[in-house]
Amino acid sequence: MPVTSTHYLFLSLLLFSIGIMGTLMRRNAIIIFMCIELMLNAVNLLLVSFSKIYADPNAQLFVFFIMVVAAAEVAVGLAIIVMMYRKVHSVDINILNRLKH
Amino acid sequence: MNIYDILFWVLSATAVGCALGVILSRNPVTSVLFLILTFFSISGHYLLMNAQFLAIVNIIVYAGAIMVLFLFVIMLMNLNADVEPQKGQLVQLAGVISGGVLFLVLLAAIKTAVPVTVDKTSIDIGLIANLGKVLFKDYVLPFEISSVLFLSSMVGAVVIGKKEDGVAAKADA
Numbered sequence: 001m002p003v004t005s006t007h008y009l010f011l012s013l014l015l016f017s018i019g020i021m022g023t024l025m026r027r028n029a030i031i032i033f034m035c036i037e038l039m040l041n042a043v044n045l046l047l048v049s050f051s052k053i054y055a056d057p058n059a060q061l062f063v064f065f066i067m068v069v070a071a072a073e074v075a076v077g078l079a080i081i082v083m084m085y086r087k088v089h090s091v092d093i094n095i096l097n098r099l100k101h
Numbered sequence: 102m103n104i105y106d107i108l109f110w111v112l113s114a115t116a117v118g119c120a121l122g123v124i125l126s127r128n129p130v131t132s133v134l135f136l137i138l139t140f141f142s143i144s145g146h147y148l149l150m151n152a153q154f155l156a157i158v159n160i161i162v163y164a165g166a167i168m169v170l171f172l173f174v175i176m177l178m179n180l181n182a183d184v185e186p187q188k189g190q191l192v193q194l195a196g197v198i199s200g201g202v203l204f205l206v207l208l209a210a211i212k213t214a215v216p217v218t219v220d221k222t223s224i225d226i227g228l229i230a231n232l233g234k235v236l237f238k239d240y241v242l243p244f245e246i247s248s249v250l251f252l253s254s255m256v257g258a259v260v261i262g263k264k265e266d267g268v269a270a271k272a273d274a
Binding site: 004007010024048052058071 | 136207214217259
């Protein structure tokens with residue numbers, strides 16, 4: 001059975017769902033952030049596979065721009081986590097519920 | 102079953118297994134190392150699909166820069182001492198169930214997709230010469246805007262990350 005587009009769809013879907021589960025399961029802000037990176041990579045993998053299937057370089061450029069935005073996002077997000085750690089001495093997201101009260 | 106298929110299955114198993122390791126391991130440093138392994142196997146997939154430029158960029162940017170940043174922050178906060186309080190069993194179960202339900206719904210949506218065999222003839226799409234031509238012909242404006250994005254995110258990270266004088270003075274007093 002040769003590898004087809006469906007294989008890549010299933011693999012990306014599996015990785016994306018694992019990312020979603022990790023985001024919902026964990027309380028550590030850094031792990032949640034890493035799961036978001038995992039989801040971005042699942043989408044990148046799917047885009048590259050379709051770029052290969054349809055012989056279209058535009059999708060690979062999109063992956064390139066997604067990586068650029070992810071790098072910028074990580075820089076700002078980790079700065080926010082460091083600031084949060086400095087204020088409350090924890091990276092537990094359950095502390096950040098003051099908007100509820 | 103040729104070498105392409107064998108490599109596909111090995112890399113897929115590595116990627117999924119290491120992704121599970123990211124969300125299941127208690128120690129954040131172990132999670133980071135598992136995530137780096139996942140990125141390496143995804144880079145292997147890119148190489149299989151002849152996207153050489155993206156494979157190298159994925160290793161340099163993700164495994165090289167972003168994950169080192171994560172590791173640096175974890176070491177800085179001394180989080181490797183496994184002190185993370187766990188969510189209750191109920192919340193974890195709810196997370197797994199909702200993730201699984203999303204998986205099933207999307208699976209049902211794509212199960213009727215017509216399988217297209219991966220084209221192994223076009224080998225020069227992912228080369229940097231070809232991608233560079235497309236990038237600087239069709240995507241010049243997004244390229245320049247992304248440089249502004251980088252500058253603003255750099256300034257934002259420095260502004261957020263620097264110590265506030267007022268807070269420090271209050272803590273001293």
